[in-house]
Amino acid sequence: MTLLNKHFYLQDTVTVARELLGAVLCKKDGDNILKSTICETEAYTQDDPACHAYKGKTPRCDVMFKEGGFCYVYFIYGMHYCMNVVTEQKNRGCAVLIRSIEPLNWIADTSGPSKLCRALGITKDFNGIDLRSIKSPLWIEKGVSPAEIVSAPRIGISSAIDYPWRFYIKNCKWVSKK
DNA sequence: CGACCGATTGACT
DNA sequence: GTCAATCGGTCGG
Numbered sequence: 545m546t547l548l549n550k551h552f553y554l555q556d557t558v559t560v561a562r563e564l565l566g567a568v569l570c571k572k573d574g575d576n577i578l579k580s581t582i583c584e585t586e587a588y589t590q591d592d593p594a595c596h597a598y599k600g601k602t603p604r605c606d607v608m609f610k611e612g613g614f615c616y617v618y619f620i621y622g623m624h625y626c627m628n629v630v631t632e633q634k635n636r637g638c639a640v641l642i643r644s645i646e647p648l649n650w651i652a653d654t655s656g657p658s659k660l661c662r663a664l665g666i667t668k669d670f671n672g673i674d675l676r677s678i679k680s681p682l683w684i685e686k687g688v689s690p691a692e693i694v695s696a697p698r699i700g701i702s703s704a705i706d707y708p709w710r711f712y713i714k715n716c717k718w719v720s721k722k
Numbered sequence: 723c724g725a726c727c728g729a730t731t732g733a734c735t
Numbered sequence: 736g737t738c739a740a741t742c743g744g745t746c747g748g
Binding site for chain 1: 741
Binding site: 619 | 730731
């Protein structure tokens with residue numbers, strides 16, 4: 545196994561969003577490790593009106609201004625969590641939302657950003673942890689690059705100009721339906 | 723199928 | 736006070 549390193553996360557946000565497809569999200573679960581392939585992502589950059597960091601640093605999005613490779617978790621709609629991977633250099637304020645994963649050695653419905661957080665037990669306690677370290681409760685390992693990647697408009701955005709910054713593995717059953 | 727709607731709470735103006 | 740990077744349920748064709 546190979547951890548995705550600092551160099552990987554410091555790349556351009558859209559590149560990281562695309563290249564995270566196929567990578568393996570690992571979650572410590574007692575003596576076990578739950579492994580899942582990342583199959584759908586969305587990019588958010590600071591100059592994007594749909595990005596939480598668009599208007600600058602706030603208590604909620606503070607973690608987005610860390611160096612690439614940290615975990616940004618936010619609470620939404622009064623009951624859901626969503627998990628992001630911070631990208632680029634420190635203070636850039638950008639991240640990649642993980643929208644769906646495919647469980648490899650466990651079973652759950654993980655087709656949706658809040659569903660996967662629920663299934664893995666990811667809460668605000670995971671906000672700010674280092675995804676580049678195997679000492680964390682959550683980290684990401686290198687996986688197999690998918691055969692075909694599709695890019696499409698993001699989901700759930702209404703008040704902003706949209707970009708084709710949602711990426712998913714073609715024909716993956718876990719990708720949230722249009 | 724698609725459209726619509728309520729849940730439920732913290733962050734921000 | 737308004738709204739949100741969602742989800743699961745209900746209702747109509």
